Amino acid sequence: MKGTINKKIPYLFIAPALILLCLFSLFPIFVALIISFTDIDLAGLADWSTISFIGIKNYLDVLSDPIFLKSILNTLFYVVFGVPLVIVCSLGIAILINYGKAPIFKAFRAVFYMPSVTNVVAVAVVWSYLYNPQFGLFNYILGLFNIPAVPWLQDPLMAKISLIALALWRAIGVNMIIFLAALQGIPKTYYEAAQLDGASDWKQLTKITIPLLRYAIFFVSITTMIGWLQFFEEPFIMTDGGPLDSTTSVALFIYRNGFQLSNFGYAAAGSFILFIAIIIVTLIQFRLQKKEVDY
Amino acid sequence: MKANQYVNNQRSKQWILGIVLTIGGFLISIPFIWMILSAFKPESEILQIPPTMWPKDFTFDNFSYLFDNMNFGKYTFNTIIVVLCSFIGLFLNAMAGFAFAKYEFKGKQPLFYLVLATMMIPGQVTMIPVYLILNQLQLTNTMAGIVLPGLVGAFGIFLFRQFMSTIPDELLEAARLDGASEFRVFIQIILPISKPILAVQGILTFIAGWNSFLWPLIIANDESLYTLSVGLALLKGQYGGNFGLQMAGSTFMVVPIIIIFLLFQKHIIEGYTISGMK
Numbered sequence: 001m002k003g004t005i006n007k008k009i010p011y012l013f014i015a016p017a018l019i020l021l022c023l024f025s026l027f028p029i030f031v032a033l034i035i036s037f038t039d040i041d042l043a044g045l046a047d048w049s050t051i052s053f054i055g056i057k058n059y060l061d062v063l064s065d066p067i068f069l070k071s072i073l074n075t076l077f078y079v080v081f082g083v084p085l086v087i088v089c090s091l092g093i094a095i096l097i098n099y100g101k102a103p104i105f106k107a108f109r110a111v112f113y114m115p116s117v118t119n120v121v122a123v124a125v126v127w128s129y130l131y132n133p134q135f136g137l138f139n140y141i142l143g144l145f146n147i148p149a150v151p152w153l154q155d156p157l158m159a160k161i162s163l164i165a166l167a168l169w170r171a172i173g174v175n176m177i178i179f180l181a182a183l184q185g186i187p188k189t190y191y192e193a194a195q196l197d198g199a200s201d202w203k204q205l206t207k208i209t210i211p212l213l214r215y216a217i218f219f220v221s222i223t224t225m226i227g228w229l230q231f232f233e234e235p236f237i238m239t240d241g242g243p244l245d246s247t248t249s250v251a252l253f254i255y256r257n258g259f260q261l262s263n264f265g266y267a268a269a270g271s272f273i274l275f276i277a278i279i280i281v282t283l284i285q286f287r288l289q290k291k292e293v294d295y
Numbered sequence: 296m297k298a299n300q301y302v303n304n305q306r307s308k309q310w311i312l313g314i315v316l317t318i319g320g321f322l323i324s325i326p327f328i329w330m331i332l333s334a335f336k337p338e339s340e341i342l343q344i345p346p347t348m349w350p351k352d353f354t355f356d357n358f359s360y361l362f363d364n365m366n367f368g369k370y371t372f373n374t375i376i377v378v379l380c381s382f383i384g385l386f387l388n389a390m391a392g393f394a395f396a397k398y399e400f401k402g403k404q405p406l407f408y409l410v411l412a413t414m415m416i417p418g419q420v421t422m423i424p425v426y427l428i429l430n431q432l433q434l435t436n437t438m439a440g441i442v443l444p445g446l447v448g449a450f451g452i453f454l455f456r457q458f459m460s461t462i463p464d465e466l467l468e469a470a471r472l473d474g475a476s477e478f479r480v481f482i483q484i485i486l487p488i489s490k491p492i493l494a495v496q497g498i499l500t501f502i503a504g505w506n507s508f509l510w511p512l513i514i515a516n517d518e519s520l521y522t523l524s525v526g527l528a529l530l531k532g533q534y535g536g537n538f539g540l541q542m543a544g545s546t547f548m549v550v551p552i553i554i555i556f557l558l559f560q561k562h563i564i565e566g567y568t569i570s571g572m573k
Contacts, residue, residue, distance in 0.1 A: 100313065
């Protein structure tokens, strides 16, 4: 029968999707690479003759741009504190929910998952209100315990921590579900055997659960790290990178240079540096993962 | 004796767990609770210290202001258009997934790897060139420009392929013997069988469309093209001090999603298991 199917048909099925993916995903990579070596800006958009090839000047400039360097340090801060927090919190909640037997525990999945499906802009707007130094709920609650008001978004260090708290709140849901799926894949017999041997809950957790979740932890840590490297909406809406650029992420730096200052070539160079960083980080993680499997 | 003690022990553990998770769930929900309650307070009550939990003067003024003075009706309309268009994208993803699952053709493997490769490209790298490309096509500041770049996605194609490759070939052969065209086979056989994955993807597509923010922000200069997210970000910029208005806008954006999510959460959450995201 197979022979009678018109050979063109499969191509007709994949063509629309493939054309769109090529036009808006693959082709732009080459465009980005080319324009990162040019000085294209708003004028160049209207008249191509004003664009000139300037070699690696954009890369040299961006790497010596103090705001870019600051945004790299900020992004590293987000990654270093954000990734472990996301893993520990989402794994912890997943283990607790999985441990529960009553049907009510299924409802907890929905409650903890909810923040991650809601609109990031709306959520950031709400959190800005909660963080408000005078009228915010958080400082009011602290006040009830006689704790002095915290400058949530006004202090350079505190602002970064506040943004991490919001992003963590949003990130728990999806990762918790991934961990739950993995937890349900662990055969019950392992635990039964361990209980017969009199192993404590803690022993079962550290000797059975965590080692068997290695793949899920690896998956979550890679996706979370890539997500934090591209951290954008929260600083964009809540602090616009301030105070004193202390919350500017690399992604926000690229957006600002590309679309607010229209320095397309310069922003493209910045975006390539981010791309390379993401590739390197991913490769390192794969390396580390392989090593762990060895013993 | 010992067994009894074990059961009691287990029961108290379950209770402690339940209490811990309830407290955690409450803490997680505070921003939502606070947002919804504040949306119904007049501005004077919002700025009151100490804050009231439950609105004393329950009011819909914040919401009516959004629609009367802030164009939220137009933003809602645009958002719904974006959502509807994204369902066309969903259909295109399903078509591609079907072809990759059920046909043999030249270049299938490399083309599929090409699709997967696009998953790894970060949005920041493509956003500037895509803007330039759309500018060349004269599509900036149009609905098409907002919708086209995100229409199809590698992840969706991948999930459809995974699911559809489990459908037995005999079903397709039977339909073909009856003289059905390949496209009819897809519409009348494949799509109905793929309901579980369609449901998951449909809900996620709806949520993504409803929440779309960055791309409409970049492409739309004209207020008449703004989506709700963009309008809300604008509102925060213009009415930074008016929290009642901001909370009403946020509530209007978030509550529909929460309702849809609560109705379909079982499908969404279990969808992760279908998709083999273990």
